[in-house]
Amino acid sequence: MTAAGTDGLDAIRKNPAGAVLGLDFDGTLAPIVDDPASARAHPGAAPALARLAPRVGALVIVTGRPAAVAVEYGGFAGVDGLVVLGQYGLERWESGVLSEPEPPPGVAEARAKLPDILAAAKAPPETFVEDKGQALAVHTRRCAEPEVALERLRSILAALAERTGLALEPGRFVLELRPPGIDKGMALRTFVAERGERPSGVLFAGDDLGDLAAFDAVESLRGDGVPGVLVCSGSTEVTALADRADLVVDGPPGVVDLLERLADSL
Numbered sequence: 001m002t003a004a005g006t007d008g009l010d011a012i013r014k015n016p017a018g019a020v021l022g023l024d025f026d027g028t029l030a031p032i033v034d035d036p037a038s039a040r041a042h043p044g045a046a047p048a049l050a051r052l053a054p055r056v057g058a059l060v061i062v063t064g065r066p067a068a069v070a071v072e073y074g075g076f077a078g079v080d081g082l083v084v085l086g087q088y089g090l091e092r093w094e095s096g097v098l099s100e101p102e103p104p105p106g107v108a109e110a111r112a113k114l115p116d117i118l119a120a121a122k123a124p125p126e127t128f129v130e131d132k133g134q135a136l137a138v139h140t141r142r143c144a145e146p147e148v149a150l151e152r153l154r155s156i157l158a159a160l161a162e163r164t165g166l167a168l169e170p171g172r173f174v175l176e177l178r179p180p181g182i183d184k185g186m187a188l189r190t191f192v193a194e195r196g197e198r199p200s201g202v203l204f205a206g207d208d209l210g211d212l213a214a215f216d217a218v219e220s221l222r223g224d225g226v227p228g229v230l231v232c233s234g235s236t237e238v239t240a241l242a243d244r245a246d247l248v249v250d251g252p253p254g255v256v257d258l259l260e261r262l263a264d265s266l
């Protein structure tokens, strides 16, 4: 644990009612699996969140998943006080109510073009498109050589994103075509600002490239004097977060253990 991380955790423990805890879903609360539809939160995740929610100022999940999907796959519907910001902050679920904007027209255009583009690129048949309504995620995890398949598609999908006015978000064996202008950093910063009070401390835990923007947000809050903690849910697939984290834990079981220990100490 870095000194800054220790300061951040101390500040959260000293004034939990003023603290904001943010968490990613896939790879952080839910173990990575081959089929995105089969992902489920670690069995200890919802109970740990239910213990923490009444003890802290705010508990928020910031995910690339549709918010309702994260609530369902996480088993989070009964966690009072939890907020889920889905699709990188485009959607918000709170107290059972979901708010979501209309998808931009570029998503429909990309959806229509994608099958021909994947065929022309000779993408392996195991390449899988997850349609999230607001975004399209092209997964290669199930391909024989997932990294090779991903790299073959990267520039082709970047061109499609540009033509359709979308952004290309890379992740763990996935390239997502999604609306531009929002990321997890913006989502977290907006969430913190909306509360109207300076947090006593902020923690964010993530595992993937899309979580780096949330790390940036925590570091920017640190620059403004808010103690912060950066937690990496470690994996061999992505190392960029471990390089910047105050604390690296062993995947979702390590994150759940950290949340339990934090709840014990509040």
Ligand SMILES: O=P(O)(O)OC[C@H]1O[C@H](O[C@H]2O[C@H](CO)[C@@H](O)[C@H](O)[C@H]2O)[C@H](O)[C@@H](O)[C@@H]1O
Pocket: 024, 025, 026, 027, 031, 032, 033, 034, 035, 036, 039, 062, 063, 064, 065, 130, 132, 137, 139, 141, 171, 172, 173, 174, 176, 208, 210
């Ligand atoms: O922001 P997150 O909650 O981490 O969501 C990011 C993307 O996660 C999902 O894909 C990842 O998890 C899958 C299930 O374990 C795995 O099969 C895939 O290889 C990973 O990239 C999800 O399917 C995407 O929609 C999310 O945006």
